[in-house]
Amino acid sequence: MARFLSRFSSLLIKATAQRRTLPAVKNSLKWVRPFYTNSGLGSLTRYDGTAVEIDWKKKLTPEQYYVTREKGTELPFSGIYLNNTEAGHYHCVCCEAPLFSSETKYNPGTGWPSFYEAQGTCDRDESNTNILRRPDNSLGSAGTEVLCRQCDAHLGHVFDDGPQPTGQRFCINSVALTFKPTSK
Numbered sequence: 001m002a003r004f005l006s007r008f009s010s011l012l013i014k015a016t017a018q019r020r021t022l023p024a025v026k027n028s029l030k031w032v033r034p035f036y037t038n039s040g041l042g043s044l045t046r047y048d049g050t051a052v053e054i055d056w057k058k059k060l061t062p063e064q065y066y067v068t069r070e071k072g073t074e075l076p077f078s079g080i081y082l083n084n085t086e087a088g089h090y091h092c093v094c095c096e097a098p099l100f101s102s103e104t105k106y107n108p109g110t111g112w113p114s115f116y117e118a119q120g121t122c123d124r125d126e127s128n129t130n131i132l133r134r135p136d137n138s139l140g141s142a143g144t145e146v147l148c149r150q151c152d153a154h155l156g157h158v159f160d161d162g163p164q165p166t167g168q169r170f171c172i173n174s175v176a177l178t179f180k181p182t183s184k
Contacts, residue, residue, distance in 0.1 A: 056094070064093055067173045068153035071138070071145070076111025079174025083107075088181035089119065090172075095151040097130040099177070100170065108162070108169060113177070115170040116162045124166070131170075133158060146170055 056069050066072040081090065090100040090113075100115040108114050120129040129149070136145035136157065146155045155176045162169035 060094065061175075064175045067175050068094055068148075068155070071154040073156075074112075074173045074175050078111075079113060081113045081174040081177055081179055082111070084113070084179060086179070086181050088179055090115075090177045090179055092130065092148040092151060092153055092155070093176055093178050094153040095148060096178070097148055097150040099130055099148070099155070100172070102182075106163060110169075110171055112156065112171045113174055114162070115172065116166045116168055118170065121166075131155070146172065 056065055060068065063074065067074055084102075084105075087102050089098050089102065090105075091098050098119050100117075101119050104115045104117040104119075106114055106116060118126055118129040118131045120126070122128065126133075132147040132149045134145045134147060136143045144158045146158050147153065148155060153176060154173075156170065156172035159169045159171060160167055
C-alpha cells in the first residue's frame with residue numbers, strides 16, 4: 001500500500017509540474033482518507049483530521065491526551081478508578097460514550113481497572129458496544145488494543161486471561177475513563 005501511495009503521489013507531482021490537469025483524480029482526492037500505520041498516530045477506523053475538528057489538547061489534561069490520543073499508558077496502581085467499588089458506569093473521557101458497567105469490574109491485581117465485559121455485550125456480540133478492538137504489536141508481542149468506537153480514543157488492551165463467563169480481561173487506563181455513579 002505504501003508503495004502504491006508513493007507512486008501515486010509522484011505521478012501527481014509530475015503532472016502538476018508539467019501543468020497537466022487530472023480532473024478525475026483531482027475530484028476523487030477529497031474522498032481519499034490518509035493512510036496511517038500504528039506508528040503514525042493516525043486512525044485506520046475514523047475520520048481524517050478535517051472531518052471533525054476537536055482540539056483534544058484543550059479539552060483533555062496532558063495525561064489524558066497522552067493516553068487517549070497518543071496511545072500511552074498510565075503508571076500501574078496510579079489510576080483513580082483502580083479501587084473504585086461504587087455502582088455505576090464508566091464512560092469515555094473524550095466523548096462520554098458509555099463503555100463499562102461497575103457490575104463487570106474486578107481486580108486481577110495488574111494495576112489497572114479491569115472488566116470482563118463491555119457494556120452492551122450480548123453473548124460475546126460487541127456490535128452494540130462503544131468499543132473497538134484492533135491488533136496491536138507495539139508491546140513487543142501480539143496484543144489487542146481497545147478503542148472508543150465513537151471518538152477513537154485509546155482505552156487500553158484486552159487479554160484472554162479473565163474470569164468467567166467471558167474469559168476476557170479489559171485492562172483499561174483510569175485517565176481514559178469518567179465514572180458516573182448510579183443514582184439511588
